[in-house]
Amino acid sequence: MATVPAGTLMQRAAAGLARRCAQLLADRFGGVYGRRVLLLIGAGSNGGDALFAGARLAARGVVVRALLLDPGRAHAEGLAALRAAGAITVDSAPAAVDLVMDGVVGIGGRGGLRPAAASVVSAAATANASDGGRPIMVAVDVPSGVDPDTGEVPGEAVTADVTVTFGCLKPGLVVGAGAVRAGLVDLVDIGLSLPEPPVLRIAAQADVRGWWPVAGRDSDKYRRGVVGVATGSSTYPGAAVLSVAGASAGPAGMVRYAGSAADYIRQRHPSAVVTGSVTGAGRVQAWVCGSGLGTDERAIGELRAVLAAPVPVCLDADALGLVMHGPVRERLAQRSAPTVVTPHDREFARLAGAPPGADRVASALGLAAQLNVTVLLKGDRTVVASPDGEVWVNPTGTAALASGGTGDVLAGLLGSLLAGGLSAVRAAVAAAYAHGMAGRAAAEDGPVTSADVAAALRSSVGVLLA
Numbered sequence: 447m448a449t450v451p452a453g454t455l456m457q458r459a460a461a462g463l464a465r466r467c468a469q470l471l472a473d474r475f476g477g478v479y480g481r482r483v484l485l486l487i488g489a490g491s492n493g494g495d496a497l498f499a500g501a502r503l504a505a506r507g508v509v510v511r512a513l514l515l516d517p518g519r520a521h522a523e524g525l526a527a528l529r530a531a532g533a534i535t536v537d538s539a540p541a542a543v544d545l546v547m548d549g550v551v552g553i554g555g556r557g558g559l560r561p562a563a564a565s566v567v568s569a570a571a572t573a574n575a576s577d578g579g580r581p582i583m584v585a586v587d588v589p590s591g592v593d594p595d596t597g598e599v600p601g602e603a604v605t606a607d608v609t610v611t612f613g614c615l616k617p618g619l620v621v622g623a624g625a626v627r628a629g630l631v632d633l634v635d636i637g638l639s640l641p642e643p644p645v646l647r648i649a650a651q652a653d654v655r656g657w658w659p660v661a662g663r664d665s666d667k668y669r670r671g672v673v674g675v676a677t678g679s680s681t682y683p684g685a686a687v688l689s690v691a692g693a694s695a696g697p698a699g700m701v702r703y704a705g706s707a708a709d710y711i712r713q714r715h716p717s718a719v720v721t722g723s724v725t726g727a728g729r730v731q732a733w734v735c736g737s738g739l740g741t742d743e744r745a746i747g748e749l750r751a752v753l754a755a756p757v758p759v760c761l762d763a764d765a766l767g768l769v770m771h772g773p774v775r776e777r778l779a780q781r782s783a784p785t786v787v788t789p790h791d792r793e794f795a796r797l798a799g800a801p802p803g804a805d806r807v808a809s810a811l812g813l814a815a816q817l818n819v820t821v822l823l824k825g826d827r828t829v830v831a832s833p834d835g836e837v838w839v840n841p842t843g844t845a846a847l848a849s850g851g852t853g854d855v856l857a858g859l860l861g862s863l864l865a866g867g868l869s870a871v872r873a874a875v876a877a878a879y880a881h882g883m884a885g886r887a888a889a890e891d892g893p894v895t896s897a898d899v900a901a902a903l904r905s906s907v908g909v910l911l912a
């Protein structure tokens with residue numbers, strides 16, 4: 447993988463790591479000189495990075511101590527450099543530490559932290575910093591105890607304030623439980639040549655902006671795409687209102703609502719064209735189906751009609767419970783136009799037979815391949831996986847979205863993007879991205895309801911496209 451010698455890569459990694467640690471010390475304590483740094487050093491190259499970085503900090507007047515978990519196997523050149531810079535090794539975590547550098551394990555780590563490592567990590571994390579607070583915890587490349595490939599945290603693990611990672615983002619830093627342990631992630635370019643295409647992509651605003659269909663001179667409401675929304679019911683009219691709001695904030699030129707919440711939609715969304723059933727709705731370029739639909743015979747009939755349409759379909763909520771059964775399942779299998787499913791974990795279990803595992807990327811990919819659909823697996827870092835193995839993680843998620851009905855808004859927006867002509871994967875990634883932005887924007891004004899997210903969506907799309 448490397449285009450330059452390993453020693454050079456380690457020096458580049460150590461330089462970036464030391465620079466970031468110095469900046470963190472200066473930001474919090476007003477300077478670097480005399481601050482106290484503890485290195486936790488394992489037996490691999492991850493420890494080597496930390497030792498060389500420690501040597502650089504020691505050369506700047508930082509009081510650096512290294513706790514070697516396996517003294518006989520610590521990186522020899524790194525240790526020599528550290529000693530030459532005047533730093534010392536210690537047998538236990540000191541009581542006073544301003545910054546802890548976690549060089550226990552990086553991409554070579556498997557399983558939770560071993561007991562000896564876990565106990566020094568917890569002792570170090572509870573040391574006292576000069577200002578009376580806890581030390582800054584900096585993970586080297588990957589927080590030790592986090593599976594770098596999956597984000598799984600199978601046992602004890604470091605919880606970092608900042609992770610300084612080298613060459614490329616590892617999946618474990620951006621998805622699953624590992625993303626939470628990583629804190630802020632800083633990427634240091636060390637000149638690695640990386641596989642193309644990447645295994646896992648993170649949506650960036652520029653990607654989404656570039657894909658988002660924008661009306662031009664030649665546009666009219668039909669050419670921009672018409673989205674059909676078969677959601678809600680007399681029992682759950684709110685779901686219809688929210689999904690139509692989501693659809694209205696997308697690029698489609700028109701929203702057709704089909705369902706038994708028609709009166710509510712007429713009152714709340716005068717721009718929507720309203721009808722009582724999918725078959726009576728007229729032409730659309732994509733359908734959204736499921737939120738608040740119910741599970742009765744009528745709902746099954748509407749879902750079957752949607753699946754029979756030769757256009758892209760987004761299935762959410764109740765549709766995900768119905769779609770795996772009998773004739774509806776056959777309709778799904780017969781489809782040739784793209785289908786997107788948007789499950790949360792319990793809905794995923796209904797589709798896949800078991801909830802997603804700790805490796806959420808693998809779970810989403812597995813279901814996508816199994817059903818030949820694009821899967822948007824909801825969560826704090828929503829994952830989008832296609833049947834042919836493309837995977838994205840959405841970085842804009844916010845816990846503010848953990849509120850009833852926000853998924854209905856997302857499904858509506860996704861359907862509008864499908865109607866606007868985006869591929870299933872792009873529509874799902876773009877919808878999750880804008881939805882997260884709207885959640886964040888809504889949270890600025892206080893506690894968030896799904897109606898707030900719907901209300902924030904249009905201006906968030908405006909910010910996204912600006």
Ligand SMILES: NC(=O)C1=CN([C@@H]2O[C@H](COP(=O)(O)OP(=O)(O)OC[C@H]3O[C@@H](n4cnc5c(N)ncnc54)[C@H](OP(=O)(O)O)[C@@H]3O)[C@@H](O)[C@H]2O)[C@@H](O)CC1
Nearest residue numbers: 455456489490491492551552553554555556557558560587
């Ligand atoms: N790729 C590159 O080009 C570059 C890579 N670089 C750096 O190298 C790092 C990878 O180094 P690596 O391959 O030496 O493995 P590493 O992460 O140090 O772990 C191995 C050690 O961990 C131990 N261990 C394992 N599991 C454990 C656990 N659960 N709990 C406790 N211990 C555990 C294992 O012990 P053992 O099983 O041998 O007893 C072994 O001693 C990478 O993350 C980056 O920092 C940079 O220098 C830039 C260039």
Ligand SMILES: Nc1ncnc2c1ncn2[C@@H]1O[C@H](COP(=O)(O)OP(=O)(O)O)[C@@H](O)[C@H]1O
Nearest residue numbers: 824825826843844845847848850851852853854
């Ligand atoms: N802790 C969280 N952090 C970030 N986003 C979350 C969190 N919990 C839920 N979400 C998001 O909120 C939305 C909830 O959707 P869903 O569960 O379908 O709600 P509903 O069915 O009530 O509309 C999803 O987009 C999901 O990714």
